[in-house]
Amino acid sequence: MAGLPLPQAGEAKKAELPSVVVAKDHNAILLHAVDEAAVRAGLSIGLPLANARAICPELTVYDADPAADLKTLNDIADWCDRFTPLVALDAPYGLFLDITGCAHLFGGERALLQIVTGALSRRGFAVSAAIAGTSIAARTLTRTASGKIVADGEEAAAVGPLPVSALGADAAVTTGLRRAGLKTIGDVASRAPHEISARFGAAFTTLLGHALGQGDAPISPRKPLPDYIVEKRFPEPVATDTVIALTLSSLAKMLVAAMDKQGKGARQLEASFFRTDGAVRAIMVETGRPVTRPEMIDRLFRERLDALNDPLDPGFGFDLIRLAAGRTEIVVQQQRDLDATIHDNDELSALIDRIATRIGGKRVVVHLPLESHVPERSALALPAQHHLAAAGAAAWPERVAGEPPLRPLRLFERPEPIKVPFATVPDGPPHQFTWRRAQHDVVRVEGPERIAMEWWKQDGAPLTRDYFRVEDAEGQRFWIFRDGLYESELRDEEGKPVPANWYVHGLFA
């Protein structure tokens, strides 16, 4: 476990003039971060800006930007993904890396610590890192000095001499401990736990226990742990499309070989490209069925890379490319040669995956019936990748044999208002209507078909609709309706009838 608190970027080193970052806190402008020159000038975090200016008039002042800080921390966490898949944020300035079983890949814990601190220092960050058996112990160790490595079971001895402020508890608790005369963590640990709990609360006792190596709080990694990971490191950064494509193909083969041993196929794949300058680009691909063929993975990523709005920018090159299967499923092997439908279904779902990878999963849909008699709510469009099988087994209402179509082929999501000049009888069909600035003379009418709305589902009791199938002089067929019933529904406050609104809801073939 390693903690990396990153206090403040030393920006103005060259000028040797002290600079500080300030933030507003309860109507006072306080120092939020200070650089080394400012520390030498006697400034400290938490000092009001006015006092700081009095101490050091030539101060350079910057405004704090917590959002940018968090983004930087996230970028660093992305970069740290190359060491372990389990990276957790310890906002505002820290990161936890669970390096269990990873350190040997980088030449041991000491070497790993040096790689991390060295690389971050070169980028201008002030880094303090430590490795310990528990996350809290490692974080506590970083607060005084960088580079400590503590073996399992020796946490208590290592953190004992450190001041209580290193624990990172509330300001009130830290002050309280200091007032009680407990200066170091060892002092606090020497008291009976129930005394500490009674005075400072159970949460603090737990924190203390974790710092001393008694029990561990699990870290919450930023990303779920993928089921399979394969990666390739390059001694020389690579930047050409050919090499990137070849690497992805070979990684796909390795990944499939690994999954194949356990009879798994990937439902979700992520390729991560780690640039030498620390930027990381991750590209995700989802599939409707478990993928078991490397060429399919290869093809999906090629489609995705082609369709990117902002193409993959290699900058000075990638030094690590990783392919991870985020979600996998057990694959049931089917005999493909004998059954043509299995082949067709496979082909279709592969096609859907390809299209969805390029233009987005929500744009490729299948349709499922919905239990509702309201026309606009009688079907549901769902992503085809996940609902292809359900759509294939759906039960649609049977058509009545011998009848002309009772429902239009094209249905407007929102019925479009039409102008109806008059109707011979109040609740009869119109003789003429104007839709989209074109006038239509009604030649033939079928109806009405009365459809009541689902009053139990929504407030405001929508009006009952009377639908008519009408044909105009040119032969076009429309599905129009009058919103509301005469006499009963269409009345103003005084009880007088009001004219109804008419809408066109669909077009027949």
Added chain:
Amino acid sequence: MNGARMGTLASLRGSIARIEAPSDAAMPNRVALGHTIADAMLRGGLAPAALHEVFAAGHQGGAATGFIAGLAGRLSARKPLVWVRQDFSDRENGALSMRGLAELGLDPRLLVTVRAADVDSGLRTAADALACDALGAVVLEVWGQARQLDLVASRKLTLAAQASGVTALVLRIAATAIPSTAETRWIVRAAHSPPGNAASVWGTPRFEAELVRNRHGPVGRWIMEWKCDECQFSEPSAYPQPVAATPAHRPHQTQARAGHRLAS
């Protein structure tokens, strides 16, 4: 003439015969529409593994959609159908209603709809889908005069359709025809129900279909009726006039074109 030259000639004749063969050899697997005259003009029916264009007359999206749904139903009643459309198509012409599709005798379970953001991505998706031989047909619905849908684009669709055997159907609404590699091109408008009482039951969908391009046969214009139960087209039942009157704003082209090959 020596033997070698005779051999060369024979092989050249053979290759010419092979090149010319598909136009006649492909006849048996043509899909009959059900309308006798139209089938005769099309030499047995609609050619699969080719590109067919259907234009809506004016803004009459409903009739053209019904016609192309009918063609798709004839081509592949039991195979999946991919329908590629643009994002705003729902607002402009209404969404494709599954109940309406079922009423026409097609199976909504076999439909996969793709909502493309623009014409380019729609074209690419359609070309992709055409490469998948598990499909029965691919419908590409394009609203407006899309300049991306040029000769090159239609050539790509045709080649993809020929390679896989899947038929490409292009539905154009609010557009005028430009040169393309389509096997057939239709202009479809709604046709009247048979005359009768204004309040009488209207019948099955009727289209006034004008075949304006046919690469391997003559063109013509017919009233075609869609039989929802049999899932096929037919001659209009009980309709007194053989052909609907030509609208006043169009020249009477039917007779002039009938019996000719139309190059476009």
